Amino acid sequence: MHRILTALRNRDLITLDPRSRRYALGHAAVTLGRAYLTRTDVREMAAPELRYLSARTGETATLSLRRGDTRLYVDQVVPDQELRLEVTVGVPFPLHAGASSKTFLAYHLDGYLDRGRLEALTEHTVVDPARLLRELAVIRERGYATSHGEREPGAASIAAPVFDHDGHVAAVISVAGPAQRFHPGEDPAVTDQLLAVAARISAQLGFKSLK
Numbered sequence: 001m002h003r004i005l006t007a008l009r010n011r012d013l014i015t016l017d018p019r020s021r022r023y024a025l026g027h028a029a030v031t032l033g034r035a036y037l038t039r040t041d042v043r044e045m046a047a048p049e050l051r052y053l054s055a056r057t058g059e060t061a062t063l064s065l066r067r068g069d070t071r072l073y074v075d076q077v078v079p080d081q082e083l084r085l086e087v088t089v090g091v092p093f094p095l096h097a098g099a100s101s102k103t104f105l106a107y108h109l110d111g112y113l114d115r116g117r118l119e120a121l122t123e124h125t126v127v128d129p130a131r132l133l134r135e136l137a138v139i140r141e142r143g144y145a146t147s148h149g150e151r152e153p154g155a156a157s158i159a160a161p162v163f164d165h166d167g168h169v170a171a172v173i174s175v176a177g178p179a180q181r182f183h184p185g186e187d188p189a190v191t192d193q194l195l196a197v198a199a200r201i202s203a204q205l206g207f208k209s210l211k
Helices: 002-010 027-041 040-056 099-107 130-140 186-203
Strands: 015-016 024-026 062-066 072-075 092-095 147-148 154-161 168-178
Touching: 040 062, 040 072, 040 168, 040 186, 062 099, 072 099, 099 130, 099 147, 099 154, 099 168, 154 186, 168 186
Parallel strands: none
Antiparallel strands: 015 024, 062 072, 062 168, 072 092, 147 154, 154 168
């Protein structure tokens, strides 16, 4: 055991406090951990959780990533229902329209409102900057966003952030369905399931909540 500990110390994987004689992780171990997290495929990690979420809610579960001033769906799991919502994977959407988009914007505005006019995708898209800012504050406070036909008429969704080890939003998970049947934010069970899934994926990415 002593030889193993010595070898780990020589590689800066652990350190020894000379006063307490206690071992702790060294900077090389931290570097290795960060390298692992950087290589982690969020899409692969989230796949079983999307299947779980769709099965539990009976609606479509999606995963989105941000690309500059846009975000795009990178995966989805649709329910086995005749009436269901399917999203378009790989197509960029603006950050001010829809629950997934607003979730990214709520945690990282980054001058988005200064770079152009807010385009209305539907009659329900929020295009007033002051109103949007108020809504983004509410999203940060409660931890999720909702949308009722803001990006696509007849569609409704609820979305929550997935945080990485640095506390940045790495991805967004959502549940979406036809507005005539799905009413996001009104069913506590759906909200709780979404937040639990987002928290589990965040934990796999090394995020530690302060709550």
